[in-house]
Amino acid sequence: MVENSISDAASALDDEHKIVDRxxxxxxxxxxxxNTKLSESTICESFGVGRMKARRALLLLASQxxxxxxxxxxxxxxxxxxxxxxxxxxxRIHIEPSxxxxxxxxxxxxxxxxxxxxxxxEKAARRADNRQDIIRLSGEFHVLIATVSGNKFxxxxxxxxxxxxxxxxxxxxxxxxxCCRDDEHEKILEAIKSRxxxxxxxxxxxxxxxxxxxxxxxxxxxxxxxxxxxxxxx
Amino acid sequence: MVENSISDAASALDDEHKIVDRxxxxxxxxxxxxNTKLSESTICESFGVGRMKARRALLLLASQxxxxxxxxxxxxxxxxxxxxxxxxxxxRIHIEPSxxxxxxxxxxxxxxxxxxxxxxxEKAARRADNRQDIIRLSGEFHVLIATVSGNKFxxxxxxxxxxxxxxxxxxxxxxxxxCCRDDEHEKILEAIKSRxxxxxxxxxxxxxxxxxxxxxxxxxxxxxxxxxxxxxxx
DNA sequence: AAAGAGACAATTGTTAACAATTATTGTCAA
DNA sequence: TTGACAATAATTGTTAACAATTGTCTCTTT
Numbered sequence: 013m014v015e016n017s018i019s020d021a022a023s024a025l026d027d028e029h030k031i032v033d034r035x036x037x038x039x040x041x042x043x044x045x046x047n048t049k050l051s052e053s054t055i056c057e058s059f060g061v062g063r064m065k066a067r068r069a070l071l072l073l074a075s076q077x078x079x080x081x082x083x084x085x086x087x088x089x090x091x092x093x094x095x096x097x098x099x100x101x102x103x104r105i106h107i108e109p110s111x112x113x114x115x116x117x118x119x120x121x122x123x124x125x126x127x128x129x130x131x132x133x134e135k136a137a138r139r140a141d142n143r144q145d146i147i148r149l150s151g152e153f154h155v156l157i158a159t160v161s162g163n164k165f166x167x168x169x170x171x172x173x174x175x176x177x178x179x180x181x182x183x184x185x186x187x188x189x190x191c192c193r194d195d196e197h198e199k200i201l202e203a204i205k206s207r208x209x210x211x212x213x214x215x216x217x218x219x220x221x222x223x224x225x226x227x228x229x230x231x232x233x234x235x236x237x238x239x240x241x242x243x244x245x246x
Numbered sequence: 247m248v249e250n251s252i253s254d255a256a257s258a259l260d261d262e263h264k265i266v267d268r269x270x271x272x273x274x275x276x277x278x279x280x281n282t283k284l285s286e287s288t289i290c291e292s293f294g295v296g297r298m299k300a301r302r303a304l305l306l307l308a309s310q311x312x313x314x315x316x317x318x319x320x321x322x323x324x325x326x327x328x329x330x331x332x333x334x335x336x337x338r339i340h341i342e343p344s345x346x347x348x349x350x351x352x353x354x355x356x357x358x359x360x361x362x363x364x365x366x367x368e369k370a371a372r373r374a375d376n377r378q379d380i381i382r383l384s385g386e387f388h389v390l391i392a393t394v395s396g397n398k399f400x401x402x403x404x405x406x407x408x409x410x411x412x413x414x415x416x417x418x419x420x421x422x423x424x425c426c427r428d429d430e431h432e433k434i435l436e437a438i439k440s441r442x443x444x445x446x447x448x449x450x451x452x453x454x455x456x457x458x459x460x461x462x463x464x465x466x467x468x469x470x471x472x473x474x475x476x477x478x479x480x
Numbered sequence: 481a482a483a484g485a486g487a488c489a490a491t492t493g494t495t496a497a498c499a500a501t502t503a504t505t506g507t508c509a510a
Numbered sequence: 511t512t513g514a515c516a517a518t519a520a521t522t523g524t525t526a527a528c529a530a531t532t533g534t535c536t537c538t539t540t
Contacts, residue, residue: 051491064524067492071302075309077399084492084531099397106344106400114340163333165311166340169403285521298494301522318501318522 031059031069032076036171039078039089040178041148046091050079076172078179090179094229097180101224104173105217107166108154113213115161116204123160127201130156134197151178153197177223186228196222265293265303266310270405273312273323274412275382280325284313310406312413324413328463331414335458338407339451341400342388347447349395350438357394361435364390368431385412387431411457420462430456 038044050073055066070087073079079087092100115123130153137145151174158167196219203212272278284307289300304321307313313321326334349357364387371379385408392401430453437446 053491062525063492068305071305072309075306086492099399102348102397103399103403106341106348110340110344114336163336165333165337165407169337173399287521296495297522320502320522 027059027061027065028069028072031055031061031066032072034059035069035073035078036175037148039175040151041144042178042182043144044089046089046179046183048089050087050089052086076175078172078175090176092176092180092183094184096176097184097224097227097229100173100176100180101220104154104170104177105220107169107173108157108220109213109217111161111163111166111170112157112200112204112216113209115157116207116209116212119160119204124205126160127153127156127204131198131201147178147181150197151175180227181223184227184229186226193222261293261295261299262303262306265289265295265300266306268293269303269307269312270409271382273409274385275378276412276416277378278323280323280413280417282323284321284323286320310409312406312409324410326410326414326417328418330410331418331458331461331463334407334410334414335454338388338404338411339454341403341407342391342454343447343451345395345397345400345404346391346434346438346450347443349391350441350443350446353394353438358439360394361387361390361438365432365435381412381415384431385409414461415457418461418463418465420460427456 035044035050050070052063052066052070055061055069056063059066070079070081074081074087078090080090081087119127130149134146134149134153137149154174155167155171158170161167196215200212200215200219203215269278269284284304286297286300286304289295289303290297293300304313304315308315308321312324314324315321353361364383368380368383368387371383388408389401389405392404395401430449434446434449434453437449
């Protein structure tokens, strides 16, 4: 019992973490669509936890902007609008090119292997035409760069930005552009390998701009206007 | 009753927000020292809320790294170490110079006034030798820059970084350097006013390096040794 | 048949009691 | 006096019941 107390104490806090992680993954591979309701009972049953932990997990998800808490209504997967999208890409363009440059300067052998393995996985997913993996791995490449930089704060920040980006792409991605072209990740990795910080940084900036340009905000993706126009069509 | 339902619903979520804000302010002006315990009962009494809201607020504070939750022990103001400090300054140097450059390019009249007013307040606090205000306003200048940029995500991120910086300075700040020299803020503002993005960016980078150089990690700032040496003095 | 009122069901928000763990105090023996 | 050990107090973690709000369905009325 004494020995278990350690793992019990850990799992006590990590139950919520596990829930957050699963929701995060589901959003990353577009399994959970924006505006999907996450009821407390659903989470309780899915993860076999009490209502308290479910609510704590939802609060954590809300604090990360993945979920939207509406009073007396429940929790819903966030539904970013164009303004949110602008903020996310603005933030990413402030952070990622600079971060990639630093990584190019300082990365060690283990880091290079991690990035190389990841790019290989991306390629494999693309060959297998596994859309869910493709889209998830594309996003996680950017988080992995933060991870190999060793900066936990930036890793968490990028994780949040990438998750929001996934929601944005789910809403406004136009066809092909829904996932990064993996050759861009490969080129960035090449620049890092050759320790060319300036080039790695610039390639990253361009890569982010490409993703941004692949978005189409012309369609209204709100909840109400769609219905209104639909009803008028009748 | 119907009218109140709106404000009630708002305050329902904003009770926690209010608590988080107050703790944030207290940390920013060094009223709450690292490792201080925040018991649930304390918060319940201080803010007149139930235990549920107190715990939600503590969870939010923990998710922002301001507070450290220890299982069955309670919540303690975070106690960053040198590694944490390195991460925070690394992140700030990735973000802030780039952000200030953008602000210099795009700021409008209202934004300039906000920054100007803030610098005046800093000067006034310095003249009045109000140490708490000096240290708080010094940190909030950096958050204000993110605010005038209009990017809510970066505002939240910087808020978190600045709060952690406040804890770091409280632990490792050596004498004078405990607060930014306000002339540096003034110079940055001048560069922004003159729309010189490059200079504003560079000044910001140097400013952050100056704060970092004012830290002294040689002393051990653990929890126990302090008390032991204090008692030995008796 | 459509609109609206009202009852019912389902979900979320809150409170309070209970359980478990940790911190503190007091006692006893060396 | 000091150390370990036991009992008590205080604090946190969890569960369950209750309250309040929202959504749905039916029934009435026009």
